[in-house]
Amino acid sequence: MTLTTLPYLLAFATQGEAWRFTGFLLGVEDGNSYIAKMLRGAAGDFLFRTPYTAYPQRGVLAFLPYLLLGKLTAPPAQHEQLVALFHLYRFAAGILAILATDDFLAHFLPERDWRRWALVLVTLGGGLGWLVVLLGGPAPGWYNLPLEFYSPESFGFLALYSLPHLAMARALLLWGLLAVLEKRPYRAGTLWLLMGFFQPLTVLVGWAVLGTWTVFPLLMNIWRARSGIPFPRRKRRTAFQRAAVVAGISSPLVLYTALAFSRDPILRAWTSQNIIASPPPGQYLLAYGLLLPFIGLYLWKTRPEGIPPSVGLLLGWVFLLPFLVYAPYNLQRRLAEGVWVALVTLAALGLRTVAAPTRLSLRGFQLLTALLLPSTLLILAGGLLSALRPAPPLFVPAAEVAFLEKSAALVSPHEVVLTSYETGNILPAWMPAFVVIGHGPESVHLADLRPRVAAFYAAETTDAERRALLEELDI
Numbered sequence: 001m002t003l004t005t006l007p008y009l010l011a012f013a014t015q016g017e018a019w020r021f022t023g024f025l026l027g028v029e030d031g032n033s034y035i036a037k038m039l040r041g042a043a044g045d046f047l048f049r050t051p052y053t054a055y056p057q058r059g060v061l062a063f064l065p066y067l068l069l070g071k072l073t074a075p076p077a078q079h080e081q082l083v084a085l086f087h088l089y090r091f092a093a094g095i096l097a098i099l100a101t102d103d104f105l106a107h108f109l110p111e112r113d114w115r116r117w118a119l120v121l122v123t124l125g126g127g128l129g130w131l132v133v134l135l136g137g138p139a140p141g142w143y144n145l146p147l148e149f150y151s152p153e154s155f156g157f158l159a160l161y162s163l164p165h166l167a168m169a170r171a172l173l174l175w176g177l178l179a180v181l182e183k184r185p186y187r188a189g190t191l192w193l194l195m196g197f198f199q200p201l202t203v204l205v206g207w208a209v210l211g212t213w214t215v216f217p218l219l220m221n222i223w224r225a226r227s228g229i230p231f232p233r234r235k236r237r238t239a240f241q242r243a244a245v246v247a248g249i250s251s252p253l254v255l256y257t258a259l260a261f262s263r264d265p266i267l268r269a270w271t272s273q274n275i276i277a278s279p280p281p282g283q284y285l286l287a288y289g290l291l292l293p294f295i296g297l298y299l300w301k302t303r304p305e306g307i308p309p310s311v312g313l314l315l316g317w318v319f320l321l322p323f324l325v326y327a328p329y330n331l332q333r334r335l336a337e338g339v340w341v342a343l344v345t346l347a348a349l350g351l352r353t354v355a356a357p358t359r360l361s362l363r364g365f366q367l368l369t370a371l372l373l374p375s376t377l378l379i380l381a382g383g384l385l386s387a388l389r390p391a392p393p394l395f396v397p398a399a400e401v402a403f404l405e406k407s408a409a410l411v412s413p414h415e416v417v418l419t420s421y422e423t424g425n426i427l428p429a430w431m432p433a434f435v436v437i438g439h440g441p442e443s444v445h446l447a448d449l450r451p452r453v454a455a456f457y458a459a460e461t462t463d464a465e466r467r468a469l470l471e472e473l474d475i
Helices: 001-015 028-042 063-072 078-107 113-124 127-134 156-161 164-181 185-198 200-226 232-251 253-261 265-273 281-288 291-299 309-325 332-336 339-355 359-371 374-388 398-410 421-430 446-456 463-472
Strands: 019-021 393-397
Touching: 001 374, 019 398, 028 063, 028 078, 028 374, 028 421, 063 078, 063 164, 063 185, 078 113, 078 164, 078 309, 078 332, 078 339, 078 421, 113 127, 113 359, 127 281, 127 359, 127 374, 156 164, 156 374, 164 200, 164 232, 164 309, 185 200, 185 232, 185 253, 185 421, 200 232, 200 253, 200 309, 200 332, 232 253, 253 265, 265 421, 281 309, 281 339, 291 339, 309 332, 339 359, 374 398, 393 398, 398 421, 446 463
Parallel strands: none
Antiparallel strands: 019 393
16 A cells, blocks of 8 residues: 555655646546545535536435545645545555455465465456557457556456545455355444445445355255255255345445435436446456466366355356446446455465465466566556656646635635636635536536537627526526
């Protein structure tokens, strides 16, 4: 986590009289939105209302950690306080995610060396996308970058590097699954209830994995029954009861969020614009393909009746992956959350079956890890280079920041300011106010408003047309 913080510290050291650092080295538009959420909390909000739309909002219980952190700040130098708290949150959440991953791996890999190398691969590893970058870019029909360069849920490093709520959600997801394996459903349900405050969508991932794992032993016992091995119905019933307890305890925030986003017209419009689609299957094959032969090796060496129930959870999770990431859902790519941990664990188990946990098989796993680290090194190198070269959007002109900070005293936190899209993304992170447009998903009716805002500033637009927009949105 110290390693992930160094590029940010370098960027802060680079800013000066001409430039101010936004606090983010990638995903700056979203990064500004998180600081804006914190600033809304500082302005007194407890329910979330996005500052990136001018339409009236009722408020919803969402992004609560960001709103609460914002309440710890006050002028002067409030933006610096907000960014510092964001990165402290990121640092702490990252440590918890790493500790949770270590605990989860220890359930399957009791040998310390194996567990530590698996932990390195989970937290710092990626796919073979670095080969695509070195060879000059993706093939036609692919996304602009391989998965590990833009998808925090598909691996692990990007969440540690940039998105604390996703790192925190992963920690709680893994600790909850570990509690499930230890037959402690009330603990698992409570952990996932807490997870809902950070990322409700991850609770759905947990439910899907839990549901598959609950059914998996039933299928295995049907297989065993063919060999004459009986399976008491009472055990089957108990497994379903535990799953019901976990789902019941962890459901309130998920149900609340689903209801709020389906009934509120502003949230519904936001949802329709928030598209996080999965890339073509070839990208997932490039991301995870190097691990699949070792998972196949485990299945080949281990007869179905010899697979422990806990490993059945991992296998079920991997089996679920294509159904989750290509589900008819606007946030489908987010549903890959945590599967990287399952894939790495199964690959380690597969290598261990070659010659038990010997030094030779461990060397093979270390070599595998080394082949999957270069993408992270490229990400860090890119961050360091960007930190040394002040330029938009990572840096904002100091004169523009000074204007925003002075204007904050003239504008109420409940008023709407008209800006271009680019300025609209920056403004709510530096002064507590609402804008008409400024964020892809959160600016409601963006496709309609963007040309109207552009027309407002056009010379040929009449004052009557300008006043119509000002009055319609109470600007």
